[in-house]
Amino acid sequence: MPRPKLEDARDRLLAAGLSLFAQRGMERVNSNTIAKRAKVGIGTFYNHFPDKYALLRELELRTLAGVRAARVAALEGAGPDPAAQVRGSIEAAVGFAAAHPEAYRVTFGRERAGAGHHGPVVTESARPLANALRRLQSRGRVDPRLDPELGARAYLAMEVGMLLWWLEDRKRAEPGQLVETLVRLHPAGRAAA
Amino acid sequence: MPRPKLEDARDRLLAAGLSLFAQRGMERVNSNTIAKRAKVGIGTFYNHFPDKYALLRELELRTLAGVRAARVAALEGAGPDPAAQVRGSIEAAVGFAAAHPEAYRVTFGRERAGAGHHGPVVTESARPLANALRRLQSRGRVDPRLDPELGARAYLAMEVGMLLWWLEDRKRAEPGQLVETLVRLHPAGRAAA
Amino acid sequence: MPRPKLEDARDRLLAAGLSLFAQRGMERVNSNTIAKRAKVGIGTFYNHFPDKYALLRELELRTLAGVRAARVAALEGAGPDPAAQVRGSIEAAVGFAAAHPEAYRVTFGRERAGAGHHGPVVTESARPLANALRRLQSRGRVDPRLDPELGARAYLAMEVGMLLWWLEDRKRAEPGQLVETLVRLHPAGRAAA
Amino acid sequence: MPRPKLEDARDRLLAAGLSLFAQRGMERVNSNTIAKRAKVGIGTFYNHFPDKYALLRELELRTLAGVRAARVAALEGAGPDPAAQVRGSIEAAVGFAAAHPEAYRVTFGRERAGAGHHGPVVTESARPLANALRRLQSRGRVDPRLDPELGARAYLAMEVGMLLWWLEDRKRAEPGQLVETLVRLHPAGRAAA
DNA sequence: AATGAATGAGATTTCATTCAT
DNA sequence: TATGAATGAAATCTCATTCAT
Incomplete structure (x- = not known):
């Protein structure tokens, strides 16, 4: 069985970020909202990305x-x-x-x-x-x-x-x-x- | 400080906004900075424009x-x-x-x-x-x-x-x-x- | 002929203040709005009342x-x-x-x-x-x-x-x-x- | 500063709001003062209440x-x-x-x-x-x-x-x-x- | 006396980030 | 690793008041 949760969180964050950035535009999205949309704690966001620009860059x-x-x-x-x-x-x-x-x-x-x-x-x-x-x-x-x-x-x-x-x-x-x-x-x- | 000449303030705000927006981009400029650059009080900014987007639109x-x-x-x-x-x-x-x-x-x-x-x-x-x-x-x-x-x-x-x-x-x-x-x-x- | 403008401004300010206070409540009315409603300059407001509470008191x-x-x-x-x-x-x-x-x-x-x-x-x-x-x-x-x-x-x-x-x-x-x-x-x- | 115990902050905010509202009246109290009195950051205030009226309502x-x-x-x-x-x-x-x-x-x-x-x-x-x-x-x-x-x-x-x-x-x-x-x-x- | 543009202290609110659990 | 309450710097915006005209 592949790690079920591990990469999951990261992928969900990327997907959430993508849809939010597309919807509202970079500057109108904040990291807490991304984490919430990804159903992940805000702390988890910062475990995976140094900041929201890093997510965008990826x-x-x-x-x-x-x-x-x-x-x-x-x-x-x-x-x-x-x-x-x-x-x-x-x-x-x-x-x-x-x-x-x-x-x-x-x-x-x-x-x-x-x-x-x-x-x-x-x-x-x-x-x-x-x-x-x-x-x-x-x-x-x-x-x-x-x-x-x-x-x-x-x-x-x-x-x-x-x-x-x-x-x-x-x-x-x-x-x-x-x-x-x-x-x-x-x-x-x-x-x- | 004596009030500057009539429509002066508005023009100075537009000029300040223009140069700041060009330099840093919309979302990285704030109304205080525009007012400061225009040598005008922050209140004056809001006397002339409802918000920074209105200035941009003009x-x-x-x-x-x-x-x-x-x-x-x-x-x-x-x-x-x-x-x-x-x-x-x-x-x-x-x-x-x-x-x-x-x-x-x-x-x-x-x-x-x-x-x-x-x-x-x-x-x-x-x-x-x-x-x-x-x-x-x-x-x-x-x-x-x-x-x-x-x-x-x-x-x-x-x-x-x-x-x-x-x-x-x-x-x-x-x-x-x-x-x-x-x-x-x-x-x-x-x-x- | 009685002074036409003189007491006029004061009365209009009182009337404007009354209707605005009744409508919105004391703290949600500001002096500029009262002056505007009274069709009087804001300066005129302060010629007649030291502040907005004075108008209310009257x-x-x-x-x-x-x-x-x-x-x-x-x-x-x-x-x-x-x-x-x-x-x-x-x-x-x-x-x-x-x-x-x-x-x-x-x-x-x-x-x-x-x-x-x-x-x-x-x-x-x-x-x-x-x-x-x-x-x-x-x-x-x-x-x-x-x-x-x-x-x-x-x-x-x-x-x-x-x-x-x-x-x-x-x-x-x-x-x-x-x-x-x-x-x-x-x-x-x-x-x- | 270490985070105080769980629901502590909310209760302290309510207590602070109560005493300040009673003392000065609704409109003369601001969210900063409530937060300060509750020994809590201003951000914490807004984590718990959308605005000061919500606190009052509670x-x-x-x-x-x-x-x-x-x-x-x-x-x-x-x-x-x-x-x-x-x-x-x-x-x-x-x-x-x-x-x-x-x-x-x-x-x-x-x-x-x-x-x-x-x-x-x-x-x-x-x-x-x-x-x-x-x-x-x-x-x-x-x-x-x-x-x-x-x-x-x-x-x-x-x-x-x-x-x-x-x-x-x-x-x-x-x-x-x-x-x-x-x-x-x-x-x-x-x-x- | 009348005017209204200008002012800035202060209030509200947001949000990236930290850190104890 | 995951969590989320707590934080406070910084941005937005309001409004009582002044003062040159």
């Missing part, structure tokens, strides 16, 4: 790993065609947001206090995309005048912004429409036109 | 009006060519962000508590852009398969996201590069390619 | 004078019969409360902060009643074993308590019923039985 | 229960004679006020902000007394022209008013005198005359 790391894994899997499944890779990567991101809306909103949303947070979170995805753009430019498949760093940033800002907007109210669009729009506006999608 | 309204005015002026000065209009509008936005970085970050940044705030702020710009895209589609200048609403949203998310990223550290790019990138990735820029 | 003095005058007039109109005098005095008190419910509630109600306030307000009425009871005892018209001081106090507590209770919701009884009840329970009403 | 409930219990016990001990019952009930009330002067003053005194509070507190005692009067009327022991509801109210206003006045300065009378006065002026005492 949620973010899990989300980032999840998005990355989804993209990697999509790229591996897409074969060598760049267009298919772009579409696959986008479908992966949209799919992840649809499957884990709270995690997506908490990680990428506008909730964090303090400036300069968005950047780092996105940076990790920007680098591989910039490299991909450079490769495509060298093969003449993307406008060579586009700065690949800036293009990557710009695209990711767009993707994140759209998905957050969509998650506010999913009736705003079908996932397929989102994918179409993002594909069409993707820097690597342009050359096709 | 700053946002001023910023939105500023961006809109800059865009309108640019469009009027750009003549009838759609490409020139797109570029002009983008230059106006970049110019505004460069001239009022704190106001831009406070208004569009990721600081507000509670979800669903970004949307409304951006919505007002999304509508005219969607209309422009529709017009260009009917004239065959923009890919007709692009959903104009989603395209407008996507572009604005990109523009805002890039400018916020840039304002975190302006050494990251020259304003001209930003304009080039945004022009190239603009939904209406595509058909020109 | 209202109370006016009310006490009003009740006393009503009772005196009733006694004078009642002729020499003690029973008629008792009934007349009670009718005067009930009539005053009915005519000036706010003033009555503010003056006699349970609103004042700090203990020991009720006593003084009532004391002034207790003395003449105690004297009357003594006179009636010496004439054998009131039970001689009743302590006239305590009897007077007790009756007045009853009268005030009933009228406040009635003013909370006047549908609770007809004024005539109140008078009957108070007459029957009056220390001097007893001998009649 | 004190009132305890007092009302105490008075009721004292009256019930007295009635049970008084036997079937109505006169003895009346006297017993009055002795119980006077005894309770003498034994718990602070609780009595806080519960029945004129301190509460907002109107309409006294009524409800007294209502609960008014009903049984009204019923008793009705019974006595049907047996011809009380003047049938007296409205039993109003009579009950009137008597209770008298009792409460006298006891509050007495508690302001106990030298004003002996408890025995109070009882005598109240017995003589009781609606059910009258028929004896």
Whole structure:
């Protein structure tokens, strides 16, 4: 029998934190509320996390790993065609947001206090995309005048912004429409036109 | 202490709030600090604003009006060519962000508590852009398969996201590069390619 | 022409204070609100009253004078019969409360902060009643074993308590019923039985 | 500081609140002072009561229960004679006020902000007394022209008013005198005359 | 006399964190 | 490890009063 209570408390705290952060936003959630929602004593909270930001950080790391894994899997499944890779990567991101809306909103949303947070979170995805753009430019498949760093940033800002907007109210669009729009506006999608 | 000149206090509070919000983010600024920075009693703060969110809202309204005015002026000065209009509008936005970085970050940044705030702020710009895209589609200048609403949203998310990223550290790019990138990735820029 | 503005402000302040105190109770009314209701600057408030308690005190003095005058007039109109005098005095008190419910509630109600306030307000009425009871005892018209001081106090507590209770919701009884009840329970009403 | 024994804090807060409310009156006591007097952190105050009114309400409930219990016990001990019952009930009330002067003053005194509070507190005692009067009327022991509801109210206003006045300065009378006065002026005492 | 913006002491309330059990 | 009562620094907000105009 696996330890029944042990990791239980930690997982319940993470789940409670996730749903509360998504619902109310970082600064409007307090550690006591998280513990209560997790049906755990407040002392237990501090046995597992040094403070509430640590819990948030862990949620973010899990989300980032999840998005990355989804993209990697999509790229591996897409074969060598760049267009298919772009579409696959986008479908992966949209799919992840649809499957884990709270995690997506908490990680990428506008909730964090303090400036300069968005950047780092996105940076990790920007680098591989910039490299991909450079490769495509060298093969003449993307406008060579586009700065690949800036293009990557710009695209990711767009993707994140759209998905957050969509998650506010999913009736705003079908996932397929989102994918179409993002594909069409993707820097690597342009050359096709 | 003698009472300062009439509307002085209110303006000083707005200025103090702006710089503090930009520096530390909404939730890490308190009314006492704003009042102190404005060299005004805490009571004066509450004579002018019911709470710190009201001050923020006023700053946002001023910023939105500023961006809109800059865009309108640019469009009027750009003549009838759609490409020139797109570029002009983008230059106006970049110019505004460069001239009022704190106001831009406070208004569009990721600081507000509670979800669903970004949307409304951006919505007002999304509508005219969607209309422009529709017009260009009917004239065959923009890919007709692009959903104009989603395209407008996507572009604005990109523009805002890039400018916020840039304002975190302006050494990251020259304003001209930003304009080039945004022009190239603009939904209406595509058909020109 | 009498000074038009002069006493105007003071009277409007008193009226505003009366209605606000009656509505919300002493401690939940502030001087700025009174001034606003009186359509007068807050500065004007302090030109007329040293503080908000002074305004209250003036209202109370006016009310006490009003009740006393009503009772005196009733006694004078009642002729020499003690029973008629008792009934007349009670009718005067009930009539005053009915005519000036706010003033009555503010003056006699349970609103004042700090203990020991009720006593003084009532004391002034207790003395003449105690004297009357003594006179009636010496004439054998009131039970001689009743302590006239305590009897007077007790009756007045009853009268005030009933009228406040009635003013909370006047549908609770007809004024005539109140008078009957108070007459029957009056220390001097007893001998009649 | 080591945490004091379990429910200790709550009881100390109630005791501190009682003595402070009695001393200064509701509106002149603040939560900090109560906590300090109870030798407890301010946070502990808010762990136990949502605000100071909640503490007051609990004190009132305890007092009302105490008075009721004292009256019930007295009635049970008084036997079937109505006169003895009346006297017993009055002795119980006077005894309770003498034994718990602070609780009595806080519960029945004129301190509460907002109107309409006294009524409800007294209502609960008014009903049984009204019923008793009705019974006595049907047996011809009380003047049938007296409205039993109003009579009950009137008597209770008298009792409460006298006891509050007495508690302001106990030298004003002996408890025995109070009882005598109240017995003589009781609606059910009258028929004896 | 009238005005009302400005003031700041003080009251209320929140919440991250500790620690004895 | 788990618990949760206790804590107090810090934030929000009120309001009586002043004073330059």
